[in-house]
Amino acid sequence: MYLNQFLLLAAFLFCVGVYGVLARKNGVLVLMSVELILNAVNVNLVAFGAFHNTVVGQVFALFVIAIAAAEVGVGLAIVLLIYRNKQSIDLSEVDLMKG
Amino acid sequence: MLAQNVIFGAIALAMAAAALRVVTTKNIVHAALYLVVVLAGVAALYILLAAEFTAVVQVLVYIGAIVVLFLFGIMLTRAPIGITSDLDNNQRGLALVVSLFLFGVLGAVLNDAYGSTKLASDNVIQKSADVGNSIFQDYVIPFEVISILLLAALIGAVVIARRD
Amino acid sequence: MLRNAFLIPLLPVISFALILFFGKRLPGKGHEIGVLFVGGAFVLSAICAAQWISRPADYLPPTGHAEAAAVEGAHAAEQASTEAATDEEHPADGEPAAEGEHEVEPIRKAEVREVVWFETGGVEIKAGTRMDGLSVMLVFVVSMISLLVHIFSTNYMHDDRRYTHFFAALSLFTAGMLVMVTSSNTLQLLFGWEMMGLCSFMLIGHWWEEKNNSDAALKAFFTTRTGDIGLLVGISILFFAAGHTFDTETINQTALSGTISSGVLVAAAAALLCAVVGKSAQFPLHTWLPDAMAGPTPVSALIHAATMVVAGVYLIARLYGVFWAGFHIGDGGINPVALIGGVTVIIAALLAFVQNDIKKVLAYSTVSQLGYMVMALGVGAWTAGIFHLFTHAFFKGLLFLGAGSVSHSVHSFDMKKGMGGLKKTMPVTFWTFLIGSVALAGVPPLAGFWSKDEILVGASGNGYPIFLVIGLIGAFMTACYMTRCVYLTFFGEFRGHGHPHESPKAITGPLVVLAGFSILAGFLNAPGIELFSKWTENTTVLAAGVAHHEFSIGLAVVGTLMGVLGIATGFAYYVRNLGPHRLTQRNQAALTGYKILENKYYLDRLYTDMVVGGLKGPVARATYWVNQNIIDGVLNGTAAVSKAVANFTYSVLDQKLVDGLVNGAGAGAEEGGSALRVLQTGRVQQYAAFLFGAVVLMGGALVLFV
Missing domain, CATH: 1.20.5 (Single alpha-helices involved in coiled-coils or other helix-helix interfaces)
Known part of the structure; x- marks a missing residue:
């Protein structure tokens, strides 16, 4: 097996995730796309860990999984709050930062 | 060796297709289910890479917990369950261009750096x-x-x- | 005691915990714990200081001479490996003004004690104390002033509704400062630094029921936090540059050895300078310090005059090797450190003239004096800068506590409406305040004269003539506004209400002690004695080859003359009403100048209206600081900076100097700013698209061209 096959697949996942983050309007779907990005990173970590024959890659992947769990928890809470305040989770309507 | 490559190909195809569906489907619950496919595919990749423990954690945490959390989020925000054409914003073109170029750059770099690097075949578990x-x-x-x-x-x- | 120096910060920490848990149940509501433990810390630091002074000066620092390499100690190996390079990189002895050529003079060896705090990823993170002259001096000053402020507060804060919490925060603050100055590594330094930031926030907002106070607390917190990003970045850069270590000594020696590339050093020094600008209230982030006067007066005395604000100065002094090598301080000319210090000296002193609030006058004076210290370090006068820190702590603490004593009696801070004629009714406060003012004004033989003179000598000797002039002008202005302040407060007719009376012993006691130090502290480094430089100078300073200059009678006379002239001018203008009064009503230019000063150079307006105002709304306020990381920072920053530049040029330079010429440029920049604002739709996803787009472009450029 080539190392690159894993890395390219991860890169593809990453880009799909980026597309989702940029183009999706629904807050929950944006969070899902973020998960795609994080998983792409994890695949990279584990693949390099296997390549260098060390467990460190896995250790960091596990840390990323834990952080992803925290991120989803807080992210969904924020989405919920937006929904409660605006009765919608359309992110293109959230533009209070307009200059 | 061949068997591994065939399996990888199958997993990769399924994951790629499912990932694309996550960001394009018009049904928000389907998106969550496609996400499950991607996450399971990642777990399978971990097995291929001889990282069993991480694979198990991936299944437990991601599929077991995070996806359920997403489904709850969908439910609590009363997202329209069923087909809606209203899930994308108006910068899809920009997003597509950006992500395609991103993939181009990443692919070029990876090809350049690791084009012929092989994983050790006697990968210890x-x-x-x-x-x-x-x-x-x-x-x-x-x-x-x-x-x-x-x-x-x-x-x-x-x-x-x-x-x- | 030097070995057990960790006890000194530990005592206030224990005090904090005890006050928090048991304070309310005690008869004194917790102040007895605070005074006792901080007093204990003071006694320990006094012992430390005594031991340090009696320590034999037998350590030969490595300055590049082979025989000096025969030193024992933990750092010997790495220093020895770098010392050859030290000499090549710093031919300081080749300078024209090298009478003080550093022959190897033995110094006291720093006492380092470290334990492994934790170990992660193969890197040992250590915690420990490093006691050398610099830290011993600061520990002594900090714990002493803190003790006096504690005693002062027992009376001043009497009947306050959060009396116990006040003392708890005061103790924690003291602990933070002591942790910082005793630390042997940058990580611990950061820890103490942030502890102080937190306590400063709590104490400025002590009376948070009033919106002004809580706003001031937030402002102080956020402004210093802006600088703290620099500290974090700087520490990270140095960690990697110095070979995975946080140890300050190693960092200094590595920086001086020239093994770190100059680009990296400049980046690290610039990042650290950001932190200094934030914490030590240097231009352009000085705006928080005058607002911080919303806190109780003892807090202003302790935190915003004598200790916390000098943390930035301490940072430069501690990591002097980085600044020395990064900014080429030894070469003369102009460098960022000296420039920022010099600018601050002048603009803050100007602002002090138009304040009517006695604490604000003192606050701007503090900013200006901090500018002096930074400038001194910037012109290579290390000892002078530290010495000024030392003397300034006494007389500025004294002045603030004196102002507190006055306001305690007349219940007002306004010099024009609430004070006047207090000389008779408050004799002790008057005389001590006068001593502090004269010391600040730099009249010999009081403390301020000696330290200020040393800075001037350093500036002239190291080839920084511009900063010598700035220093002299600053001395003149300092003397002048202090005359105004003393006159308005203590002379003339009483303009307030009620019957002012002398403050009780708990308040006047600290004043008298500080007045004594304000008179005597300067002699420590007077010519012929020069104990201070012997006690404080450490291996970094010697390795850098900081030049020493002889006391010069001429400069001392000129410096004194500037001070006396300042007092005379102040006396003539404010007391005898000589000179052009009511200028602001007759002359357009004078009025404009006055308005600019009154509005503090419009900096606040720039920060709040231009930068923050662009991001109104509740979500924006909450996410503003997070948001800086996203493209918003870049876009808004560009827009705000161009607008700011335009506005600044417009209001300051234009109206005064070159109206027609600059007007065009200003307007152009402003239009550029408005044009960029169109891009700001407020939609995060669009910003993210720009962000990724920019990343792709940069990545693509790297792939294609590198």
Whole structure:
């Protein structure tokens, strides 16, 4: 097996995730796309860990999984709050930062 | 060797297709289910890479917990269940261009750097015990930090989402 | 005691915990714990200081001479490996003004004690104390002033509703400062630094029921936090540049050895300078310090005059090797450190003239004096800068506590409406305040004269003539506004209400002690004695080859003359009403100048209206600081900076100097700013698209061209 096959697949996942983050309007779907990005990173970590024959890659992947769990928890809470305040989770309507 | 490559190809195809569907489907619940396919595919990749423990954690945490959380999020925000054409914003073109170029750059770099690098064929299975030892010996401080982070996220989520 | 120096910060920490848990149940509501433990810390630091002074000066620092390499100690190996390079990189002895050529003079060896705090990823993170002259001096000053402020507060804060919490925060603050100055590594330094930031926030907002106070607390917190990003970045850069270590000594020696590339050093020094600008209230982030006067007066005395604000100065002094090598301080000319210090000296002193609030006058004076210290370090006068820190702590603490004593009696801070004629009714306060003012004005033989003179000598000797002039002008202005301040407060007719009376012993006691130090502290480094430089100078300073210059009678006379002239001018203008009064009503230019000063150079307006105002709304306020990381920072920053530049040029330079010429440029920049604002739709996803787009472009450029 080539190392690159894993890395390219991860890169593809990453880009799909980026597309989702940029183009999706629904807050929950944006969070899902973020998960795609994080998983792409994890695949990279584990693949390099296997390549260098060390467990460190896995250790960091596990840390990323834990952080992803925290991120989803807080992210969904924020989405919920937006929904409660605006009765919608359309992110293109959230533009209070307009200059 | 061949068997591994065939399996990888199958997994990769399924994952790629499912990932694309996650970001393009018009049904929000389907998106969550396609996400399950991607996450399971990642777990399978971990198995291929001889990282069993991480694969198990991936299944438990991601598919077991995070996807369920997403489904709850969909439910609580009363997202339209069923087909809606209203899930994308108006910058799809920009997003497509950006992500395609991003993939182009990443692909070029990876091809350049690791074009012919092979994984060792006698990949030893990394035992869960080794992972545990590593976490609790070399990386015990980041581990503790992450537990505090989780606690903070827990409290934060409660505070943010609380009705008051 | 030097070995057990960790006890000194530990005592206030224990005091904090005890006050928090048991304070309310005690008869004194917790102040007895605070005074006792901080007093204990003071006694320990006094012992430390005594031991340090009696320590034999037998350590030969490595300055590049082979025989000096024969030193024992933990750092010997790495220093020895770098010392050859030290000499090549710093031919300081080749300078024209090298009478003070550093022959190897033995110094006291620093006492380092470290334990492994934790180990992660193969890197040992240590915690420990490093006691050398610099830290011993600061520990002594900090714990002493803190003790006096504690005693002062027992009376001043009497009947306050959060009396116990006040003392708890005061103790924690003291602990933070002591942790910082005793630390042997940058990580611990950061820890103490942030502890102080937190306590400063709590104490400025002590009376948070009033919106002004809580706003001031937030402002102080956020402004210093802006600088703290620099500290974090700087520490990270140095960690990697110095070979995975946080140890300050190693960092200094590595920086001086020239093994770190100059680009990296400049980046690290610039990042650290950001932190200094934030914490030590240097231009352009000085705006928080005058607002911080919303806190109780003892807090202003302790935190915003004598200790916390000098943390930035301490940072430069501690990591002097980085600044020395990064900014080429030894070469003369102009460098960022000296420039920021010099600018601050002048603009803050100007602002002090138009304030009517006695604490604000003192606050701007503090900013200006901090500018002096930074400038001194910037022109290579290390000892002078530290010495000024030392003397300034006494007389500025004294002045603030004196102002507190006055306001305690007349219940007002306004010099024009609430004070006047207090000389008779408050004799002790008057005389001590006068001593502090004269010391600040730099009249010999009081403390301020000696330290200020040394800075001037350093500036002239190291080839920084511009900063010598700035220093002299600053001395003149300092003397002048202090005359105004003393006159308005203590002379003339009483303009307030009620019957002012002398403050009780708990308040006047600290004043008298500080007045004594304000008179005597300067002699420590007077010519012929020069104990201070012997006690404080450490291996870094010697390795850098900081030049020493002889006391010069001429400069001393000129410096004194500037001070006396300042007092005379102040006396003539404010007391005898000589000179052009009511200028602001007759002359357009004078009025404009006055308005600019009154509006503090419009900096606040720039920060709040231009930068923050663009991001109104509740979500924006909460996410503003997070948001800086996203493209918003870049876009808004560009827009705000161009607008700011335009506005600044417009209001300051234009109206005064070159109206027609600059007007065009200003307007152009402003239009550029408005044009960029169109891009700001407020939609995060669009910003993210730009962000990724920019990343792709940069990545693509790297792939294609590198």
